[in-house]
Amino acid sequence: MTQTLGRHLLLELYDCPALLLDDVAQVEAQLRAAANHIGASIVGVMFHHFAPYGVSGVVVIEESHLTIHTWPEWGFASIDIFTCGDSIDPWQAYLFLKEKLGAAHGSAMEMRRGEKRLLNRQDYFPTQNAQIATAPLLQSWLTERDETFALSLKRLSAPLFQAQSHYQKIEIYQTQAYGKALLLDAKLVLTEKDEAAYHEMLVHLPFFQFQFSNFDKHPNPETPLTLQKVLILGGGEGGILRQAIRHQHLQVIDLVEIDEMVGQASRQYLDFLAPAWRDSRVRVHHTNATDFLAHTPPESYDAILIDATDSKRLLPFEKAHYAHIKSLLRKGGFVVMPTHSPYIEPQVLQNQYRNLQDFWDKNELLPYLAHIPTFPSGMCSFIVAGLKRKESLSHMEKKEIQFFSEKEKLFYYNAELHTAAFALPNFVARLL
Structure with a gap:
């Protein structure tokens, strides 16, 4: 040879x-x-x-x-x-x-x-400065x-x-x-570095918008309406839960996630989400979301949050479901969901906005934006249905958000972003 x-x-x-x-x-x-x-x-x-x-x-x-x-x-x-x-x-x-x-x-x-018969070996000696290192x-x-x-x-x-x-x-x-x-x-679905931007905007912006929108509706203006019962559909890794439990006035947080293994993996490997699973107000239901909704009595919740980072996971929530979802909300309640990148998937925002128009007045549909580096295009849109927009927040309202943001050491959400998030670029506004 x-x-x-x-x-x-x-x-x-x-x-x-x-x-x-x-x-x-x-x-x-x-x-x-x-x-x-x-x-x-x-x-x-x-x-x-x-x-x-x-x-x-x-x-x-x-x-x-x-x-x-x-x-x-x-x-x-x-x-x-x-x-x-x-x-x-x-x-x-x-x-x-x-x-x-x-x-x-x-x-x-x-x-x-x-082939060695064709080779001519050279005298080769590494230089004195050469260092042997493990790559x-x-x-x-x-x-x-x-x-x-x-x-x-x-x-x-x-x-x-x-x-x-x-x-x-x-x-x-x-x-x-x-x-x-x-x-x-x-x-x-998420990364440790930027998941908080998505989850903070999905939770805190509509929560404070609810509080400020309902201030004048309450019989005692000095004690505005507060959220008490919240339903989360999806989000089984706990990111949205971690933000919701920051609101001490909540009494019940129901999370519906069909895949139990997602939560198990999160608890073991995603330590930054660990606080979500230790709160006594959290009740986790491992079942299909549409089945859970079908067996839920009317006016059970103040808010329903749909957490679907993949647009295909929004497909079950089509026009026929929103009438039922609205019936599960108490007076003044709202539903909020991500509608994904208006650059990459403009039809998601457009279709969901049109579906919701059949059940809420147009002035109760609030699209807004957040910027998340690892989401497609870096831009994520959301819609909250059931709340009205305030053109500007009062000094006290800004102060309340800022106090909350600093106390909770939030990554993304603050008072200025609350107002700015509703400012839509022209190409997004045209979708609506």
Whole structure:
């Protein structure tokens, strides 16, 4: 056998059902496992998910490296395995990956690297200043994507939590710039760094708007109406709960989340949301939201908050449901929901606004905006139905919000933002 510096195996795997999931974490895990299977020593990894689909990655080993690129739409993967010397057998990696990816068939071709009879060894001595250092592990990219856009966050490790519940795939990662991140069915739900902006605006703005809008309606103006019973649909990770429990006048906070595993994972891995689960006023119901609403008596709540960071999760709440939702509200009550990015999905805001118009007067529909870096386009819209807008807050009202914001050490919401959030850019106003 001709002596060489190493071996190069080119692999092609066809009809791989595992690739249809288009899961970067799974592809990385299998390539890591292949390296371990042949006794290679992993030095670092780098994987990237392309929009709309496809994964490329490299596992750097002391003996050289393994690379992969996938075409999930064809169930196809192209893999290269480079090794130095003859200490490990790349053919074992081929057989391992063919089995683990479920390939119906594959092909492989081996090339020898650097035939020694053609090489002329040079005298090589590292400089005296050269330092031997262990390279840090290369980070992988965590990517949310659809047919029109992609958002990538650099993650620092394998998933902190990854499981398939009865309803969805749940993943939690540690990212470099945004702390911990929660994904449901590969859709980014929140990150530790900016989730508070979304949840504060979904809770505190309508809560204070309720208080100020109903001040003159109360028989005793010195004791304005306060929220007592609140229903939250979705939000099973606890982000919206963490904001709601800051309002001490609430007596009951019902949360309806069908997937119990979301809360379990949150309590274990999303420690910044931990206060949400310790409040005695919180009652969690693991059931379908529409079923829960169907069995709820009229005029049960002062507010209903729909937490749906993925627009598809708003679909169950269509026009036919809003009449029933309104019947569950006490006099002066409201419903609030995110309506997503008016840049990326303008039809969501437009359709929900039109649906709500059949049940509330136009002057009781208040669209507003917040800016959240990891949401599509960075802009998120909301609608609160059942409250009227105040063109400007009084000095006392601003003071009350500011006191609350400072006392609770809020991340985003304050008195100036309360008013400014209702100012809509022209292109958003035209949607309505």
